Amino acid sequence: xxxxxxxxxxxxxxxxxxxxxxxxxxxQSQLGDVVFVELPKVGRSLKKAEAAAVVESVKAASDVYAxxxxxxxxxxxxxxxxxxxxxSDAGGKAWFFKLKIADNSELGGLMDEAAYAAHTx
Amino acid sequence: xxxxxxxxLKQTPLHALHLARGAKMVPFAGYDMxxxxxxxxxxxxxxxxxxxxxxxxxHMGQLVLKAKSGNVADAALALEKLVPxxxxxxxxxxxxxxxxxxxxxxxxxxxMVANFGDHLFLVVNAACKAEDEAHLRAHLSxxxxxxxxxxxxxxxLQGPKAESALAKLCADVSAMKFMDxxxxxxxxxxxxxxxxxxxxxxxxxxxxxxxxxxxxxxALLDNPDVLPIGLGARDSLRLEAGLCLYGHDIDTTTTxxxxxxxxxxxxxxxxxxARAGGFPGADKILAQFAQGxxxxxxxLKPDGRAPVREGAALFADPTSTEQIGxxxxxxxxxxxxxxxxxxxxxxxxxxxxxxxxxEVRGQRLPLKVAAxxxxxxxxxx
Numbered sequence: 001x002x003x004x005x006x007x008x009x010x011x012x013x014x015x016x017x018x019x020x021x022x023x024x025x026x027x028q029s030q031l032g033d034v035v036f037v038e039l040p041k042v043g044r045s046l047k048k049a050e051a052a053a054v055v056e057s058v059k060a061a062s063d064v065y066a067x068x069x070x071x072x073x074x075x076x077x078x079x080x081x082x083x084x085x086x087x088s089d090a091g092g093k094a095w096f097f098k099l100k101i102a103d104n105s106e107l108g109g110l111m112d113e114a115a116y117a118a119h120t121x
Numbered sequence: 122x123x124x125x126x127x128x129x130l131k132q133t134p135l136h137a138l139h140l141a142r143g144a145k146m147v148p149f150a151g152y153d154m155x156x157x158x159x160x161x162x163x164x165x166x167x168x169x170x171x172x173x174x175x176x177x178x179x180h181m182g183q184l185v186l187k188a189k190s191g192n193v194a195d196a197a198l199a200l201e202k203l204v205p206x207x208x209x210x211x212x213x214x215x216x217x218x219x220x221x222x223x224x225x226x227x228x229x230x231x232x233m234v235a236n237f238g239d240h241l242f243l244v245v246n247a248a249c250k251a252e253d254e255a256h257l258r259a260h261l262s263x264x265x266x267x268x269x270x271x272x273x274x275x276x277x278l279q280g281p282k283a284e285s286a287l288a289k290l291c292a293d294v295s296a297m298k299f300m301d302x303x304x305x306x307x308x309x310x311x312x313x314x315x316x317x318x319x320x321x322x323x324x325x326x327x328x329x330x331x332x333x334x335x336x337x338x339x340a341l342l343d344n345p346d347v348l349p350i351g352l353g354a355r356d357s358l359r360l361e362a363g364l365c366l367y368g369h370d371i372d373t374t375t376t377x378x379x380x381x382x383x384x385x386x387x388x389x390x391x392x393x394x395a396r397a398g399g400f401p402g403a404d405k406i407l408a409q410f411a412q413g414x415x416x417x418x419x420x421l422k423p424d425g426r427a428p429v430r431e432g433a434a435l436f437a438d439p440t441s442t443e444q445i446g447x448x449x450x451x452x453x454x455x456x457x458x459x460x461x462x463x464x465x466x467x468x469x470x471x472x473x474x475x476x477x478x479x480e481v482r483g484q485r486l487p488l489k490v491a492a493x494x495x496x497x498x499x500x501x502x
Contacts, residue, residue: 032157032161032162032163032353033161033162033163033164035163035426035428035453035460036426036427036428036453036460038427038482054482056427056428056453057162058162058163058166058353058357058452058453058455059156059162059353059356059452060430061428061430083426
């Protein structure tokens with residue numbers, strides 16, 4: 001299992017041909033209190049960099065982008081019901097959706113943990 | 122290519138205190154202001170509703186209007202040339218909400234006017250204060266002296282524990298009722314105190330000399346019931362209270378009637394009143410009192426959990442292409458644990474419980490016209 005990061009502060013956990021996607025703890029700390037999460041529909045095909053989900057904090061709405069191309073195979077219904085999970089457990093329980101990876105080569109452009117730490121330093 | 126203007130942000134007398142308290146600062150109306158502290162907007166909002174929140178509103182303008190005759194009634198009569206409110210009728214020690222109007226009946230700013238016995242004390246919005254002062258000078262200089270109190274800070278203490286917190290530093294604030302206003306000695310500092318605010322909660326606004334502001338605020342924050350609150354929560358509090366934010370819910374294109382502010386125009390200034398009209402845009406505003414306006418500001422409650430924010434277009438049904446209005450303020454109401462909004466609708470669609478639709482990210486979300494305030498106010502009348 002590998003965890004990768006985007007410069008837009010999404011994380012991806014890669015297990016076989018499935019990527020589980022969420023936003024980083026750094027991102028949630030910048031957003032503040034999350035009050036609403038809009039998730040993509042299961043079955044939707046997402047292109048890399050396409051707006052896939054929306055996180056609304058008390059003050060503003062922010063897009064979550066698909067870090068890679070793929071098909072949405074599962075969304076986190078628990079997160080839709082309890083958006084505050086993003087603040088309490090961004091890297092764990094607050095995953096957003098799972099993508100069936102379309103093109104493994106896209107993973108090469110993403111950051112590892114050390115590179116992401118440097119990016120947010 | 123034009124160089125971007127980068128005028129430095131102004132700081133309030135409490136700037137260092139905000140930084141020391143861990144505030145996240147943002148540019149607002151030309152000032153570097155705290156948008157939130159470490160607790161965050163949600164907790165700050167709920168703390169204010171349950172305890173007491175302390176807000177730095179020093180960016181707002183404070184002005185003195187003094188009649189050259191020395192008689193406060195002459196200053197009041199002069200100000201009535203610029204606002205549709207009954208200013209003459211503000212008793213000494215009382216305060217009233219007012220608006221500067223333009224020739225089209227639109228609003229140049231909203232403001233508070235207090236009668237301090239021998240002069241009027243005005244509080245105006247930060248973004249408008251230079252224009253407001255110029256407006257006063259242009260029209261009232263013959264009769265009045267206009268003094269900008271730039272050397273004073275302004276703080277708001279809001280919430281159910283505001284009275285007990287402030288009473289520790291100034292015993293007689295407990296006797297004040299909503300909209301009472303006047304000089305008070307707070308923590309041995311000469312202040313102007315009004316029992317008012319803009320959160321829907323009971324509370325006070327305190328004008329304090331700039332060099333004493335930090336002393337006063339530190340004394341208030343020594344009380345564990347009081348926490349510093351940023352502009353983020355101030356906005357969600359005033360939205361839940363159904364109060365207009367100038368430049369958003371009201372502006373130069375909205376009249377007091379369209380803005381649902383008829384209550385703020387006393388009968389004496391309306392048609393048939395002893396001092397009817399005589400303010401900019403009176404023809405249009407008085408005609409709207411008689412005939413009604415074609416649109417109106419309403420409260421809006423989105424059906425789902427998704428906040429509907431400022432600027433969202435409103436439609437009569439899920440498929441119509443004709444926009445009928447727009448959201449002027451919207452967000453999440455922490456006290457209600459639900460989204461709330463305000464916006465303008467045609468009169469025919471402004472009745473309570475009417476369903477309209479807001480376009481959000483390409484979807485039409487249903488909202489119901491709802492009574493304001495969304496959260497009942499707790500003013501001590």
